[in-house]
Amino acid sequence: MEININIEIDGVKDFCNIFNTKDILNREDIVKLFNKKSYEKLVELFGKNVGLREKEQWIDLFYKAYEIYLDKSKHSNEKDPIASSIIKSVIWSLNNIEKLDSHINRIKRIIISQNFIKKALKYLPDINKDIEINIKLYIFMYNACVEGRVMLLDVSFATLFNDEQLEALLAHETHHYLKENIQKIEKGYEEVGRSLFALENEGMADMCSFEEISFIYEYFGFMKKDMVKVYLENPVRYIKEFSNKLRDRIVLNKDVKLHEYLMEEQIVHPLGYTMGKYIESVMGIDELKDCVGKPLDFILKYHYALKQETNEELLDRETIEKLMCIYGEDI
Known part of the structure; x- marks a missing residue:
């Protein structure tokens, strides 16, 4: 090469x-x-x-x-x-x-x-x-x-x-x-696709950089002081908050601003990084690398890693089935 x-x-x-x-x-x-x-x-x-x-x-x-x-x-x-x-x-x-x-x-x-x-x-x-x-x-x-x-x-x-x-x-x-191929999502769910793509896209790239340069989010005023630390110390809380909003959108058809939630204060970076780090620690780097360009795989692998280690469930069965459907994957 x-x-x-x-x-x-x-x-x-x-x-x-x-x-x-x-x-x-x-x-x-x-x-x-x-x-x-x-x-x-x-x-x-x-x-x-x-x-x-x-x-x-x-x-x-x-x-x-x-x-x-x-x-x-x-x-x-x-x-x-x-x-x-x-x-x-x-x-x-x-x-x-x-x-x-x-x-x-x-x-x-x-x-x-x-x-x-x-x-x-x-x-x-x-x-x-x-x-x-x-x-x-x-x-x-x-x-x-x-x-x-x-x-x-x-x-x-x-x-x-x-x-x-x-x-x-x-x-x-x-x-x-x-990175090349990106999983496509069913028409009508573009905002869902954007938000899950953002988590995978930034989370995977942040595996290369987060520890070295995460100071920039507070330095430039995108995050309030000490918020990076707060997100890193309580990641499951915020990721569950996002997953609840995701359920509201795709199962209950509520008008929920998923992408806005992730982009406000650039929370997408500490959350995506935490998800990537957790998948790697529980499932190994090859399973994590296989998520590149696959937002659905990224959130599902985090869900299964969390369940495996803590018995907590990020997503309920109905949400998983709906996600599989709108991404055109077999259940």
Whole structure:
């Protein structure tokens, strides 16, 4: 198996070409940045993830960050964690624009070592073909993601991590990148499918990274202080809360916001990670790896592992039968 990694830094270059000047910029200069192919691609790939699909939304936030940067007496008072993260990333980059090359070289060094790929492969089914990974570096938001067969990484975000933590982050995103087939769900149950997919998708990727980088959820204000600890100390309580909502939705046909529950405070990460860790400890790593791309298998294996170890049942028989039905599996 050959591994080929392509690293593109056009986004950072375009950012520097606009902002690395002694001239005072106006909003039209920011418009020029988002008319570049690199940033048009960023908005196309990433914008939907954070509810910022339009260029104008990004332009407004970048310009706001630039105004704060110019006026050293100002500070961002943005309450929304997504907008705040974008503004802070831009301000950090403007304050460190001369050092961006050295930060990029560090990121490249860690990528070229390929240690992160080994970590990702540990929790993936065997891959018997060559691997090509496309990574684009940007200044956009303290974040990283995979969309459209591209891994996007914010340079300012990478500076928050030491080498081991950055490897873990890259392993997490590579796990998303390399997984392929996803179990399909019956029409009409898309929200159920999204929520179970989120648990498996993040839970499996978090097996590569959670211990190293889970601090980011509180650091950026997505979780209240000490909540990661609370979730990890009481996982069954919260997973049962989710499973009760799942039953209400698929058995009783109640209008329950399953995905919202998981995404609020990013609870999906500690819960998904806990489920993955438990499946591995009770059933073994091969049974866990077999869950990749199979949200139904992920929740059912956790159910059976919990029952085997504690005699507790996460899901009742009716819920299991309904899940099997809407995923098109034989009971």
